[in-house]
Amino acid sequence: MDNPSRSAAFQIGGWLVEPSLNQLTLDERSVRVEPKVMEVLVCLAENSGRPVSKEQFMQSVWAGTVVTDDVLSRCISELRKIFGDNPRKPEFIETIRKRGYRLVQPVVVPTEPATPELHGVEVGQSSGGDNDEMIAWLDADSSSIRSPLKLLSIVWTRRSSPWVWGSGLALIGIVISSMLFANWLRPVEVAEQPPRTVPFTTFPGEELDPALDPTGERVAFSWTGAGDGFDIYVKQIGGETPLQLTTSDGDERSPSWSPDGLKIAYIASKDGLNSIQIVPALPGPIREVAAFGVRSISNIVWSPDGSKLAVSAQNEVYGAYSLYLLSVETLEIVELTHPPRYYHGDTAPSFSKDGGALAFVRGVSGQIQDIYSVPTTGGEPRRLTSDFTEVTGLAWSDNNIVFASMRGGTSSLWRISRGGGTPEWIASAGDDASVSQVSTSAGGNLLTFARQTSDVNIWRYDIGITPGSVIASTRWDSNPDISKDGSKIAFVSDQSGNYEVWTADDRGEGAVQLTTMGAPLTSMPRWSPDGNKIAFVAWQDGAADIYTVDAAGGTPQPVVESPAEDISPSWSADGRFLYFSSNRSSGYQIWRKDLTKLEEDPVQVTSIGGLAAFESEDGASVYFVRPNEPGIWKIDVESDEVSMVLDSLEPTDWGNWEITNDGIYLIRRFQGKALVTFYSFRTRRSRNIATLTNVPDDPSFSVSSDGKWLLFSRIDRSESDIVLMEENG
Structure with a gap:
């Protein structure tokens, strides 16, 4: 059986595997995976049908790095999730007790296209002249890839005729020119590059809760700059010094921009009491719009039309977090979700770009969570993921939801469509770090997040x-x-x-x-x-x-x-x-x-x-x-x-x-x-x-x-x- 090289594409069980893109595709469904997960799959494919020991994996995938067997187990688990594979009745990856793992499915490696079948004339036979073979070759199926070197070999073997030699060389020039022109017009497939990240703040202390403004030119965030609690700051992208908007001796967190970019709503906590306040994006008078008393508030976000705020707050003292819609004009509050009483609850709300839905995180606990969505008009929430792991932030990006999660065992950014499906890996946080509190711009492809180490x-x-x-x-x-x-x-x-x-x-x-x-x-x-x-x-x-x-x-x-x-x-x-x-x-x-x-x-x-x-x-x-x-x-x-x-x-x-x-x-x-x-x-x-x-x-x-x-x-x-x-x- 042929085995793939480290970067060559191959197929297993109907899936197209493209190592250079860290991507697996079945029909119209494509899934991005972490690089190490792909390397584990490639290692299995290179040994298709044979057990691969844990020592072999370590040498092939983690050479020079000290890791434990759990890292390998997470990669295998992630692959099984993608393939829909049952470890008790494996159709893709089989566990060989005390030996390792084995790829059950055969590996198919695409071969180079064969020489095109000639239309009506066999190579080596002449039906009407020395140049028949060359004409037959040129008459081959136009969808095939034609080699000018093959044409040159035909002409060389028929060079006894000066006319064939001369006309052959001329035809070679025409064919090569045509092929080059066609290739020039054909879109070039380039492997997707990893997302480019740049530090936005590197201040002492903790900077959290980043929020991109509607134009994607400024970021609001909370920072312990003065050392006596979190305050709200705004910093221009490309600028140096942030602008401080709040100065209380309590904590101000979770800033959210109004759609016109003129105001910022945030959570204020002082002396055990919690409220929602609004401040101009340039320092000005602060307006309180809701008081929750001792009930904790987790997150807030402004709706795209500016009429309301989505609020994650405890539905009773020490209770679960529910989602509420707060009218900025009338200050009316409506409870939108009703998580089970003993759940941690619903947090991290984010409006879809059309304002018709809210994506959010629902958790049994702070570490066992998944992503849901609910219409802003109310209704039963729809579950989008079934990872049962910690989700540390999310935000809408066009018709997709970008989220930070411990999915796969490491803190990473993922993307999932608004209708659900298999999440696509974007990037990892890096060693000993985690990503959280994702924010996207109203237009474009810019996002921001907090990178935490503890x-x-x-x-x-x-x-x-x-x-x-x-x-x-x-x-x-x-x-x-x-x-x-x-x-x-x-x-x-x-x-x-x-x-x-x-x-x-x-x-x-x-x-x-x-x-x-x-x-x-x-x-x-x-x-x-x-x-x-x-x-x-x-x-x-x-x-x-x-x-x-x-x-x-x-x-x-x-x-x-x-x-x-x-x-x-x-x-x-x-x-x-x-x-x-x-x-x-x-x-x-x-x-x-x-x-x-x-x-x-x-x-x-x-x-x-x-x-x-x-x-x-x-x-x-x-x-x-x-x-x-x-x-x-x-x-x-x-x-x-x-x-x-x-x-x-x-x-x-x-x-x-x-x-x-x-x-x-x-x-x-x-x-x-x-x-x-x-x-x-x-x-x-x-x-x-x-x-x-x-x-x-x-x-x-x-x-x-x-x-x-x-x-x-x-x-x-x-x-x-x-x-x-x-x-x-």
């Missing part, structure tokens, strides 16, 4: 001693959990390219990757009481399930599976049960699974809502937190009596608390700080034991069973600049 590490705090870093890398390291005997740490890291469970000793030494799930998200590892197993959550195909894995290594085993979201595992004191939260019934509730009877269904524990839970040491009570409600609650296992224990835990910190024999440790937020607080079961009093900084909201906290030390995640670096890009599409 570093989240795990720190250890021995009570009374200065904290120090114990788990550190250039990637994301969080979700720490301390084993009951205090000798081991479990945590989640994307050091390998995917979010996976890792373990280390209590000082962070000897870190080992424990899982290779290759899932969009893996989170919340929890040690069993005997330290032999770890329970964790993995999102696969849009659903969150709970697995356990031996602490010494091995294949993770699913223990709680359902089409619902099953999250937040914790062990009973004797290790027999797993408590978890699930929305399989009326919203998120706490459930309990008997691990000695895996065939039996779990039992519901709470009925007033539950997002995370811990069993007391004596097994008599279960402590839990409720979705979108502050505080920690307790339910008596025998009587089902429920009571509030604490009211000081915010809903955003639902994963940042633990219990010990003596009490409850939790994180409270105050003036940008994270206060570690201990509530004593004996005295029923609370006291602060540490003040931490830069602790993220996601589950970032664990305490040793003796209460002498704790782990917390910390954002050690966070930077953001704004980038301009010229689209090719």
Whole structure:
């Protein structure tokens, strides 16, 4: 079987593969992929029908680069998505256990067109003269590619006749001239060049929320320039100094231009209160158009006709984000979308160019999201993607939607048509960076986005001693959990390219990757009481399930599976049960699974809502937190009596608390700080034991069973600049 070269086009299973364009085409459908994904496919095609080991892939695709098997798994997963291939019944890519992968489909390499069939005369036979063969060749099918060298060879072999020789040379000149002229008229196919990107801001601090003005000549953005919060700035493309429009001591975010380019709407937050305000594009009086109180506002965007603003805001205190339409003239607000109550909700709205539709991001959580669209007149939202991964921004560009996503496992820009389909890859963020907050110009092919870099590490705090870093890398390291005997740490890291469970000793030494799930998200590892197993959550195909894995290594085993979201595992004191939260019934509730009877269904524990839970040491009570409600609650296992224990835990910190024999440790937020607080079961009093900084909201906290030390995640670096890009599409 013929094999393709590194750049030559080839076909597999009806798909045309063009490595030089990073493109696959089936019928009228074309899909752009990341370069490494294409290189993996080429490597498979070069070995069509034969297993390709992981070592071969590493040598062929990632030579000179240190990566883990997860990177290869993501590429294979992306190819299977494109081909619609089922790994259990593969028609394209087969997994060969302990050996690698094999391309099942045969590879077809297009050959050079054959010499044209002659019309009525065979080569080498003369029907009426020495020049018959030459005339027959010239009379060949005009759609074929004719070689002047072939013509010259015919003339040379018939050179015994002076007339043939002379007329042949003349004909050669005519044919070559005609071919050159025809080729000159024919459009030249040029491989698409990667989009050109240039830095727009490189200021100290963080620059976020870029918004191109309608002419594509200015960019509004938020910046921590003065160091006391975000303010709104405008900078001319090609200019040097930005113009500051707001100067309050709160935060101003998410600027959006009016269609005439004269005004900018933005979100203002101060003293815990949130509102929408409008300021002239040249400094002037500020007008408040909507107040949302303590309800958080995520994004706003102006409609193309200037009559309204689309607003993403919480539909109740601590509630999910809904989309609203705000009339700029009458200030009337209409709720447009109604996400499920326990979802993160609908964010990042963007109007289509005709104003008839809104594209937006709907998320089960902040990391499990997809793109939807909804008519601005109302109706049921239509789902456009099924990636179940983090989407960090989107914007309309003509009839396409450009979006930033972790699709494929790395932060990249993608393009999808307004009707849906397979997204087309545009460009990646680069190593250790992410793209977010996409904005496009009203006309042309210019877009802008924020390019962010951050570093989240795990720190250890021995009570009374200065904290120090114990788990550190250039990637994301969080979700720490301390084993009951205090000798081991479990945590989640994307050091390998995917979010996976890792373990280390209590000082962070000897870190080992424990899982290779290759899932969009893996989170919340929890040690069993005997330290032999770890329970964790993995999102696969849009659903969150709970697995356990031996602490010494091995294949993770699913223990709680359902089409619902099953999250937040914790062990009973004797290790027999797993408590978890699930929305399989009326919203998120706490459930309990008997691990000695895996065939039996779990039992519901709470009925007033539950997002995370811990069993007391004596097994008599279960402590839990409720979705979108502050505080920690307790339910008596025998009587089902429920009571509030604490009211000081915010809903955003639902994963940042633990219990010990003596009490409850939790994180409270105050003036940008994270206060570690201990509530004593004996005295029923609370006291602060540490003040931490830069602790993220996601589950970032664990305490040793003796209460002498704790782990917390910390954002050690966070930077953001704004980038301009010229689209090719």
